[in-house]
Amino acid sequence: MASRLFFEALRDAIVEEMDRDPNVFVLGEDVGHYGGSYKVTKDLHRKYGELRMLDTPIAEASFSGLAVGAAMCGLRPILEGMNMGFLLLAFSQIANNGGMLRYTSGGQFTVPMVVRGPGGVGRQLGAEHSQRLEAYFYAVPGLKIVAPSTPKEAKGLLKAAIRDNNTVLFFEHVLLYNLREDIPEDDDFIIPLGKANVLREGEDITIVSYSRMVHHCLQAVDSLVAEGYEPEVIDLRTLKPLDLETIGKSLKKTHRLLIVEEDYKTGGLGGEIIALIDEHYFDELDAPAVRLASKDIPTPYNGRMEAVTIPQPEDIIREAKKLMEA
Amino acid sequence: MIQEKIKLATTSLTQDEALAVYRDMILGRVFEDRCAQMYYQGKMFGFVHLYSGQEAVSSGVISQLGPLDYVSSTYRDHVHALSKGVPARAVMAELFGKATGCSRGRGGSMHLFSAEHRLLGGYAFVAEGIPVATGSAFKSKYLKEVLNDPHRTEVTACFFGDGASNNGAFFESMNMAALWKLPILFVCENNLWSIGMAHSRASSVHDIYKKALAFDIPGVQVDGMDVVAVHKVAKEAIERARAGEGPTLIEALTYRFRGHSLADPDELRDKEEKERWRKQDPIPKFQHFLYEQGMATELELKSIDREIEVAIDDAVQFALDSPEPPVDEIYRFIHAEDE
Ligand SMILES: Cc1ncc(C[n+]2csc(CCOP(=O)(O)OP(=O)(O)O)c2C)c(N)n1
Ligand SMILES: [Mg+2]
Numbered sequence: 132m133a134s135r136l137f138f139e140a141l142r143d144a145i146v147e148e149m150d151r152d153p154n155v156f157v158l159g160e161d162v163g164h165y166g167g168s169y170k171v172t173k174d175l176h177r178k179y180g181e182l183r184m185l186d187t188p189i190a191e192a193s194f195s196g197l198a199v200g201a202a203m204c205g206l207r208p209i210l211e212g213m214n215m216g217f218l219l220l221a222f223s224q225i226a227n228n229g230g231m232l233r234y235t236s237g238g239q240f241t242v243p244m245v246v247r248g249p250g251g252v253g254r255q256l257g258a259e260h261s262q263r264l265e266a267y268f269y270a271v272p273g274l275k276i277v278a279p280s281t282p283k284e285a286k287g288l289l290k291a292a293i294r295d296n297n298t299v300l301f302f303e304h305v306l307l308y309n310l311r312e313d314i315p316e317d318d319d320f321i322i323p324l325g326k327a328n329v330l331r332e333g334e335d336i337t338i339v340s341y342s343r344m345v346h347h348c349l350q351a352v353d354s355l356v357a358e359g360y361e362p363e364v365i366d367l368r369t370l371k372p373l374d375l376e377t378i379g380k381s382l383k384k385t386h387r388l389l390i391v392e393e394d395y396k397t398g399g400l401g402g403e404i405i406a407l408i409d410e411h412y413f414d415e416l417d418a419p420a421v422r423l424a425s426k427d428i429p430t431p432y433n434g435r436m437e438a439v440t441i442p443q444p445e446d447i448i449r450e451a452k453k454l455m456e457a
Numbered sequence: 458m459i460q461e462k463i464k465l466a467t468t469s470l471t472q473d474e475a476l477a478v479y480r481d482m483i484l485g486r487v488f489e490d491r492c493a494q495m496y497y498q499g500k501m502f503g504f505v506h507l508y509s510g511q512e513a514v515s516s517g518v519i520s521q522l523g524p525l526d527y528v529s530s531t532y533r534d535h536v537h538a539l540s541k542g543v544p545a546r547a548v549m550a551e552l553f554g555k556a557t558g559c560s561r562g563r564g565g566s567m568h569l570f571s572a573e574h575r576l577l578g579g580y581a582f583v584a585e586g587i588p589v590a591t592g593s594a595f596k597s598k599y600l601k602e603v604l605n606d607p608h609r610t611e612v613t614a615c616f617f618g619d620g621a622s623n624n625g626a627f628f629e630s631m632n633m634a635a636l637w638k639l640p641i642l643f644v645c646e647n648n649l650w651s652i653g654m655a656h657s658r659a660s661s662v663h664d665i666y667k668k669a670l671a672f673d674i675p676g677v678q679v680d681g682m683d684v685v686a687v688h689k690v691a692k693e694a695i696e697r698a699r700a701g702e703g704p705t706l707i708e709a710l711t712y713r714f715r716g717h718s719l720a721d722p723d724e725l726r727d728k729e730e731k732e733r734w735r736k737q738d739p740i741p742k743f744q745h746f747l748y749e750q751g752m753a754t755e756l757e758l759k760s761i762d763r764e765i766e767v768a769i770d771d772a773v774q775f776a777l778d779s780p781e782p783p784v785d786e787i788y789r790f791i792h793a794e795d796e
Contacts, residue, residue, distance in 0.1 A: 160651075160652070160654065161652050161653045161654055164653055164654070164658075164725060165652060165653025165654070165725060166653075168652075186654055186658060186659075188620070188623035188624075188654075188659040188660065189583045189584070189620045189621065189623055189624050189651060189659075190623055190624055190625060191624075192625060193625065216582075217582060217583075219582075220582070253503075254502055254503065255502035255503040255554070255565060256503045256504060256565075257503055257504075257564060257565040257566070257567050257568050257581060258563075258564075258568065258581075259567070259568070259581035259582055260503075260504065260567070260581055426787065426788070427791075428787060428788060428791055429563075429791075431562070431563045431782075431787065432502075432503065432551075432554055432560075432562060432563055432564055432565030432566075432568070433554040433555075433562040433563065433565075433781060433782055434502065434554060435781060435784050436562070436563075436782060436784055436787050439784050439787055440787070
């Protein structure tokens with residue numbers, strides 16, 4: 132086991148996969164000399180050179196398209212969004228090509244590309260730097276979407292994403308980069324995409340979350356357990372394709388569902404999950420499923436307003452209790 | 458079209474203008490120094506990008522605009538806002554996240570707005586403001602030619618960095634502005650770096666002003682540490698815009714004296730480079746100019762400096778004393794119907 136910070140775990144994954152496959156390369160703004168805005172690729176340009184650690188101009192749409200083209204022709208780009216929000220500028224190339232090109236080419240081309248970087252609500256970064264794009268991209272056919280919650284998860288999932296032959300969006304949370312965890316020292320430590328993780332077993336309620344909100348859930352669960360409740364907690368890990376089976380299995384025990392997400396309530400993942408549960412597990416529910424999400428507002432700069440925008444542990448405790456008492 | 462490097466400028470500044478420009482530059486410098494202090498004291502948060510070193514560009518251009526002219530900026534926007542007349546109190550209060558801030562505490566450092574001062578915004582995404590500024594210039598042309606407004610043509614000054622000049626929005630906007638002869642100044646503040654990326658590593662052509670050639674509009678390179686030179690170049694571009702002759706690309710060679718943001722360790726720019734540019738500090742340079750021209754004495758400038766210090770003290774106090782926006786107003790301003 133090696134004790135690693137979140138950003139170091141990501142670096143380890145990148146290094147191991149670049150050593151394993153010479154077609155893997157990294158591109159993005161300041162990934163080379165600067166080492167990435169959150170130091171994920173620090174010093175790697177010394178080891179891999181400028182073409183495998185490619186510093187791009189600030190041209191998101193076009194360098195994303197470039198990555199698509201390189202991927203279609205045999206390379207395996209890892210594209211860093213300096214902040215994932217900036218990839219709004221690259222939406223077309225990621226959605227039209229990363230997502231749909233395999234299909235539109237009748238299966239002739241694949242786009243094995245990872246698009247990774249920081250996102251989520253940080254500390255008073257303002258609306259444009261606090262985006263949760265997972266929901267924006269969710270509807271695009273062909274994309275896979277991952278959002279890890281801990282360093283170990285980040286490493287295992289990123290390695291799987293790099294080896295995957297599809298375009299995978301990999302959302303890291305700005306406030307998780309300095310989290311520390313022990314990680315197995317094994318070059319083939321992989322966490323497969325599409326499998327959720329049951330973090331805690333319990334019978335009273337199923338709490339489903341991902342990324343940073345998993346930590347808010349765990350904090351809330353500590354209080355709930357102290358009060359005698361037994362919640363089950365599921366970390367989705369991969370948002371798309373969704374591991375509905377693991378959620379369904381849990382509901383067969385708990386019959387109550389609370390989803391906690393940092394994206395907007397409107398058009399967010401929670402709504403999608405609830406619709407799927409309605410379709411597949413309606414009979415299991417003893418109470419209407421509940422989603423706790425961010426308020427439908429551009430993230431305000433003011434600190435108190437920002438805090439109220441996203442779900443907090445006390446909100447989770449309140450909603451979970453309401454559900455369990457329903 | 459002329460693509461030129463402006464070397465030595467004979468001044469077009471009157472004494473009154475010169476003193477106003479000086480005051481504006483000091484305002485920008487002192488404001489930013491105070492921001493750094495306040496940031497380290499935990500009074501402001503997030504990413505805060507300071508402008509110190511680049512004052513000659515903001516002051517040299519914006520001092521020549523009127524209240525009906527427009528300015529658009531980037532995340533490095535505090536000083537452009539001040540130059541355009543947004544009160545230091547309102548800018549400081551915004552950085553403190555207060556209800557009295559120019560964006561009512563919702564925007565923060567990277568999203569300064571003032572409709573009253575025709576500040577179209579600080580834009581947090583690189584190059585995001587360039588198309589928007591092209592839009593205000595379009596409106597000004599429309600006002601003249603469709604709505605037959607009798608007043609002089611409004612002008613837009615659009616500020617952005619060297620890094621932004623590699624973004625498609627820059628080229629696409631220049632094309633439209635040239636195509637429709639829009640009254641706009643594209644002011645590229647080339648401070649040689651975009652975060653840790655040296656300009657020479659990011660652009661195949663190092664002289665940004667030459668990119669105007671592709672759109673058949675005037676492109677001018679100017680010493681951005683010399684406010685007299687910036688003033689002269691901007692004056693011509695503004696006249697051209699008002700006369701309906703279309704856009705100008707101005708490349709101002711400048712340098713930021715601090716890291717990219719207050720969170721940036723600034724490890725990549727070498728010491729020598731920083732020292733070399735420090736010696737070009739636009740403020741002492743302009744002071745010398747004012748003495749030489751007999752436009753001001755040291756005593757007079759010192760008294761301006763003191764006035765600005767007092768104004769910034771006042772702005773900080775105002776920001777500290779101001780209320781936070783009420784949390785129950787969190788949904789206010791989402792839609793046009795919200796007052
Ligand atoms: C679309 C977009 N991409 C990337 C960023 C991250 N970023 C912020 S500032 C910056 C560098 C910009 O450099 P330049 O345009 O030269 O302006 P300067 O900061 O030097 O004033 C980058 C890459 C961003 N804010 N927006
Ligand atoms: Mg720059």
